[in-house]
Amino acid sequence: MTSYSLQQFINETKQDDKKADYFQLETERVLEVNLDGTVWAKMGAMISYKGDIKFERERMAEHGLGKMFKKAFTGEGTSLMKAIGKGELYLADQGKKVTIFDLQGDTLTVNGNDLLAFEPSVEWDIRFMRKMAGMMAGGLFNVHLQGPGKVAITTHFEPLTLIVKPGEPVMTDPNATVAWSGHLEPEFVMDVSMRTFIGRGSGESVQMKFEGEGFVIIQPFEETYATQDS
Known part of the structure; x- marks a missing residue:
């Protein structure tokens, strides 16, 4: 007999x-940080905590003028908060699935909207995708991360990793692309035939092209971003 007791x-x-x-x-949708020091997390991702923890919003020049100017230029909302102290911190982002990576000298590029948290030992920088400007604002910038340290990303549902091999380029929908090998530099291409067939306003006509050797992480969901003003 099935029990439905509160206990x-x-x-x-x-x-x-x-x-x-x-x-x-x-x-699978909640990250616990056993905090004893500092962690960087996506602004608004805290859902609960226990212990002596204080939160600080990322200050404008916290990571140097270069990153400040990049963020001001993009106008993007991937603001960070710093949690400081000792205790248990719980993070989540709209019920998305959480995946943890331990970067040991590895590099990873993550869509800014899909970065949940990272250790302060991780070096990071904002990367522009200038060719995407004017097509869709959501693909304009990403965060390049380099270990050592742990990084947590989020995906809608189960992620799928595609292997990129020399001579075998991988094409992805920008709205479904979450992260990729840090050394890969994707290009944005326009599929004219698909644009004509589906319609001028279709996002599928814009694709990301990955060439070389590495991997791309995608999700079975297309996130909607605001259109870049012309």
């Missing part, structure tokens, strides 16, 4: 008190 629900959904790592998945 059973609590037992099945309560937090895991075993502290395994600095970043750990509390559920």
Whole structure:
């Protein structure tokens, strides 16, 4: 007989008190940060915390004038907050699935909207995709990350990783593209035949082209971004 008791629900959904790592998945959609120091996270991602933790909004020149000017130019909302202290911090972003990477000298480029949190040891920079300007604002900038340190990203539903091989370019929809090997430099291309067939306003006519050797992470969901003003 199936039980629907409140105690059973609590037992099945309560937090895991075993502290395994600095970043750990509390559920597949909630990141737990066992904080003892500092962590950078997406503004607004905090859903709960325990302990002595304070939050600071990213200051304009916190990461240097170069990044400040880039963010001012893009007008994008990937603002960061800094959590400082000791305790358990829970982060989430609109119910999206959370994936953790431990970058040990690796590099990763992430769509700015899909970056959830990273350790302060991770070096980062904003990368422009100038060819995308005027097509769609959401693909204009991404965040380039280099370890060592842990990074947490989010995806709508289960991510799929596509392997890029020399001579075998991979084409993706920009709205479904989450992250890729840090050394890859995608190009934006226009599929004229598809644009003619589907219609001038279709996003599918704009594609990202990855060439070389590496990987691309996509999600089975197309995020909608505002159109860049002309």
